Each structure stands twice: as structure tokens, then as C-alpha cells.
Amino acid sequence: PRAAVIGAVGTIAKAYVSLLNTTTVHNADALHRLVSSRPPGTPLLTVSNHMSTIDDPFMWGFKGFPITDSKLARWVLTAEDICFRNVFMSYMFRLGKCVPITRGAGIYQDHMNEALEVLSTGGWLHSFPEGKVAQDHQPIRRLKWGTASLIVRAPVTPIVLPIVHTGFEKVMPEKSFFGRRPPLPLCGKEIKIIVGEPVDFDLPGLKQVAAMIPQDTSFERKGWPTITPEGLDEAAQRWLYQKMSDKIQSAMESLRKTLLNLKQH
Template sequence: MDSAIESEHPQGVPVEPPWGSLGRDFTLGVVSLGSKLILRWLNTYNTTNLATLEEIVRHRPDGTGLLTVCNHTSTLDDPVVMSNLMPWHFFASESHHMGNRWSLCAREICYKSKLLGQFFLSGKTLPIERGQGLGQPAMQTAAQLLARGDWVHLFPEGRVSFSGRLQACRWGVGKLICDAVTQSGRDPVIVPFYHSGMARIMPEHGRIPRVGQTVAVTVGEPIDVSDLTCQCHEAGNTQVWKELTERICSKLHALEEAAPPNPDQQSERQLSPGHADAHIEKQDPVLPEH
């Protein structure tokens, strides 16, 4: 899937690769290779309906954006799961098709130094600011990228769920869709998927990925939101943001019920000494709660 016209640079935060197009190829290629090593060689990886997503990534109409959404159970979900959704050569040849996903990461984690920020931007990851709300530059840029036909990935929960169950989704995903539709005049393709087992590979407080585990990815069918996006032109219509978010979250819940369960790390740490304050969840600022 080719991106839209290269001269149309989104406003907000930079998107150009700091080390050039070959640097972006190298970054994505190396990260995806390491991720495939973790998931496919050191662990077991199973998928359901993955061909549907790959077909959409490669062959959706020019100028039509792709928004993928999934649950969030470990700090390695992206890049490890995301890097296993497509073949390795798709990542290493980014400069030829510009079709890899854009993601979001907290600035204080991914951009805490100039070199680290360049690495993550080279890997198509935008910096999000805690507490800056839905109108911040990274969210504006993500909407512009989606509007011009790029692939954007979000975790609608906006945080890691240590309970293993899907948590409440935040309205930011609905606003992102509306902003993109308002700018482009067309709906993006929205594809949900649910993954199980990543919390066993990288549990809470983990530092080194574990081996011998099983991860399953279940891809859902595209979500039709055309009956809602027709209302996106109404400025400040937060109700449609809410309804879009609820529809997406309901599809994720349906996938969750059909997929293998994720471990409840909250229960596990209640049985372990020294975790009296571990009930405090790590918040991701990407999609603030309503």
C-alpha cells in the first residue's frame, strides 16, 4: 500500500526519518528481526485470520488509511506482536512502499534522549505527552497520517492491563477516526485483533523476555462505522467519539471471548511478598479517560 503524496507533510510533530529512508529500513528491519526471534524461534506463535489483515495492509485503495486496534498486556506488545503481523521483508523494504504502521509512545520513555528519539522516529513511533490531552501535536499528526492513507496502530485502553482482561477504551480512538474522516472525506479501514500470552513472555517488572511460551493472535473482520462517521463533520461532537469507541471496544471484547485467556498478574502479585503498592497501574497518556 503506497502512502499518499510524499510532499504532503503532516503538521504537528516530525515524521521524516532522521537517518534517511535507508536508516528507517535498517531500523524497522532489525527491530522486526529481533521481534521474530523472540516470538517465532524462542516461543510459539499461532494466528487466526491473519491473511485478512495482510491483504488490507498491502492492497487497500490508495489514499485509504488503516487503523488497527488491539488489547495491551505487556510492554513488548509493540514492537514484538506488531513485527510479526507481516513478513520480515515488508519491514526491511519500507522505503519502497512506506506501508508500515505508525505507533505512539510516551515521550519520557521513548524520547528521553536525542539519540533514542531518533531511533524511535526512525521506527515510525511518534512522541506523546502525558497530560496534554487529545489535541496535542502527536495526535494531530496521527490523524493526518491516517487521513492521507497511512497505517496507524493504537491501544484503545491507553495503558497496560495487568488483569489480563480488556479494560475500558478511551475516547481518543473515536476522535482520531473523526479527525481523519473530516480531513480526508473517507473512512479508514478499521481492523481489530486480540493477542494472548504476551504477559507470559514479558510480565510486569520483567526485564528479559521469557522463552517457551505460546502467543496467539486472533484478527477480526473490518469494522463498519460509516453510520457514525457521517456525523464527524459536526464540530466538537463528543457523542460520536464515544459511540465509535464503544463499537470498536465491543468488537475487541468479542475477540477476547473467542481467544485464549491472558494471565491475571494482579492476582499473581497478591500472592507474592513485597508488592503492597503494585495495584497502581502504569498509565499510557495516549488516550485519556473521559
């Protein structure tokens, strides 16, 4: 059933992105290479901005990308309140390799362990670290810490690949159809996608600095478990996740500006 669902959804995404809309992808080879031939056991974590409810799977529907291959297909973090509202939807999204995330339940919720399992087995996971859709073309917003926590907790540090896109907000506008989304994605729009270079983290060095962060009593403690073997307590983790999130956000914002410049030429 999984191969059938991913094959069908992938075919629809490909039709919309490659035929019914005009799509340009910059540096697609970098993504293609890491999806199909990265070192065995090395996980891939792609991160992108979130312009519409169809970003995934449509952002993988460009020409030449193996979107219909269920073995190569990404796992993706998805909002439980949108995609897992009933038994049928839950079943279909599960077949589509979607991991439900409960908004507001924090970075140590059970579903995050499921996402961690994808990385632990060397799989490909996609995340929208801004946490929600925004169609206003503003700079990349402050990132949620869940993505950074997965990088730190993964047994093998994943390759972190930033991607920025524009145009899906025109294909599925939030308020165009009597104040709601249109019943079907729109056609004849221009989509642009830019794939960046992997974001490198000196995790041993960052963990060393984080371990020396003094206890901060000003924030409400959430009871996070200590990360071993470094013994990183909650204060250390907060510093570490913020530092890493800032770096990913900066890489994404740089791509967004590059994409803006490309659009103007």
C-alpha cells in the first residue's frame, strides 16, 4: 500500500509542478545526490520554509527527482491537528511516510522519538522548522528547537540541507477562495526552489561550550532529560538548540535573499 500511495501522490505532485506550473530549481543535483547516494548509514535532514499546505509533497515534484520511489521518499514532520484528524487520514498520511507532531507538546514528545528513529536508521527526514505556514514573504522566522534537538540526539550526525522555495503560496493561497484555500491547487504559476549547501556543525565543540553554561533560573523548567554522555542539562540544551537554530535560520535566510535576487533578473 505504501508504494501505491507514494506513487500516486508523487505522480499528482509531478503533474502540478512539472506540467501545470512553471518550476525552476537551482542546485537540484546536490539534493538528488544526497537522497540517492549518500554514505550508508548517514541520515539526511532537509529543512525548508513553509509557504503553503502543499509544500510537501509538491516541492519534490520537479523534473528528474525520484518522488514516486517509496524507498527513497522522505519522512516528513506533519501537524497532527491537520493531517491526523481521523482514522482514514491517519492511515493515509502514515502510508505517505508522515510523522505526526503535536503542536505545543515540546521537543521530547513521543512523536519526536519516532522522528529520531528515522535518523537513527540512516533515513531522510524533512522538517519545516518555522513550525507553521506563512505566505507574506517576510524573512525566515525564528525556528522551533525540535529540529536542532534531533540533530544533537541522533546517534550519527545527519547531513543538514537547507532548501528555500517561493510560488507554492500562489498554487495554494490560504485565503483566495471565499476567504479559504481553493478546493484544488491552482495552475499557471511560477515556482522557484533553491537547494543550499549542507550546514556544518562542530557538535563536539558546541557541546563543550554548552556544558559550561551556568544555570539560568529565569526560565520555566520543562523537565527535559539530561543528554549523556556530555551531561547536558536543560540550560545547556537551551543554549545549544538556540545556537544551532540560529545557524540554520541564517543559512535559510541567505538562500531566501539569493532567490529574491534570482527572481529580479
